[in-house]
Amino acid sequence: MTATATVRTQEGLSADKLRDAYRMMRTIREFEERLHTEFATGEIPGFVHLYAGEEASATGVCTHLDERDTIASTHRGHGHCIAKGVDVKGMMAEIYGKATGTCHGKGGSMHIADLAKGMLGANGIVGGGPPLICGTALAAKIQGTGGVSVAFFGDGASNQGTTLEAMNLASVWNLPAIFVAENNGYAESTASTWSVAADDIADRASGFGMPGVIVDGFDFFAVHEAAGEAIARARAGGGPTLIEVKFTRYFGHFEGDQQTYRADEVARAREELDCLKRFRARVTETGELSADDLDAIDAEIGQLVEESVVEAKAAPLPTEADLLTDVYINY
């Protein structure tokens, strides 16, 4: 039951599926790189935590999901939102605090959610999501929808009681739940090699009666395969799985973080490990997709994100009346 690599041979992905996966990863990257630039201008309020570098995780998991399924996310939630189909322009407007945003400017970067898409929210509380997805998984089980629920959480949240309690409950109730520990090496500025007492977060799975696997988070195909196996098992009533995804984030904990706690690992990761570069190299080498295919997606996404920024900047702000609405359904 402890950390064992999956050995099942992956079914081939069609060219369309590969294009979708690349488009998803490219959208996340473009969105985050652009936010990094725009945040520096001072026009974006509050805190922004960027997901660049981690795209293979959200994409490798969410390409298995459909409208029956729910995910919960973290501070670093933009990638999960995009991967679960939340509208990119609505997200950008939300981050700019505009009335046209996904949450009408009341949530912001840390609370983007779209329940109609099965996206239960980025979360400002470390470890806030895992208990919630036990509930959505329970609902799917009781209602017999075949849906699964996924909690993405970081190495920081892997030490929160809520996360550990949720893993135990998911096994006790035999829920269709997947716990994806995104270990990017640092909880804020504190190294996970210090804060996580186990060798690997995945080791904790055995304590909660579920399989635990470790995957290379820079490799879309590795995440996709591990997630596919866990999700198929969960849909079939086989219970939860813990997947530890290891990688590096490309930006600081939040925008403005001087990152004095780490050395040059980002430059190396960008150069040698980057998930988009590796994806491109692999699919063009096998001939599954052409460089032109991928370049066309890059151009399309560049245009989408450019439009999202232009429209967000031009969008109306919330009005004073919005302050008091949507606290209750009725009161």
Added chain:
Amino acid sequence: MARMISYREAINEALALEMRRDPSVIVMGEDNAGGASAGSPGEEDAWGGVLGVTKGLYGEFPDRVLDTPISESAFIGAAVGAATAGLRPVAELMFIDFMGVCFDQIFNQAAKFRYMFGGKAVTPVVIRTMYGAGLRAAAQHSQVLYPLFTHIPGLKVVVPSNPYEAKGLLIQAIRDDDPVIFCEHKALYDMQGDVPEGAYVIPFGEANVVRDGDDVTIVALGRMVSYASEAAEELAGTGVDAEIIDPRTTSPLDTETIIESVERTGRLVVVDESNPRCSVARDISAIVAEEAFGALKAPIQVVTAPHTPVPFSDVLEDLYIPSTQDIVNAVKTATDWKR
């Protein structure tokens, strides 16, 4: 003809009726099914929760009454999550004191979803929890913490004072689309009252005028309503005619009924078993001072527990809990007041 049942039975009946009516209603909590799902030997549904409030439900609804580990963060969070996904969970947080280990899921998650998500979330979760002193259960099993929930926008908070109120308010809580904290006073579980057999709802935010009177307004919460009634009987013998208002819910709060009453009587005594600082008693006092200052003939009197933890020793706990005599004394202070 009166149909007398207990506060405990009234709550159980409300749960059973709503579970029969609506298949999306589920019940979860510690010892709710007594480990029956694990096929352990012994009686299934042995406890029905630690004080037996859900007893019998598992037999009728084995798929919708869930046992939980003693893991409040996980299962209160699961109830919240399930509420966003089409269920109407009623989670039992055994003692309100245990909010300390799961408060994040209540006040940062459930309470804020609708607002943070731009009005798109619906979270119809009910958290049933018992509160209050009187069982010699000491500092971590006896607190009156509804003021903490009342403070949080996005939560509704219910404090039923008798069996009739408990049944109608719980059915309303289950049918309500917002998160509800339903606070049951553990010393009231055996209280008998006349309760109709079928389902009925008591709307939130509508106070109950328990007793009409012209000389003083007593606003009392939860268990303190019956204490106030005893005090009013005693005061009637001395020629003081007290009006008693049970707000039923502290959020929303029916300020209109309270202010209307104080404008007539000119005197207010608020009785609240919680600690005094930032209490519902002080909140109601402040609202009346702001909105009906001109009507007041005497300073507002507040009867609460002292600013201490709940003590264990029976002599101390009896001193801790506001008494009928404390209420009588407060009313006398108000009626005897001379400028």
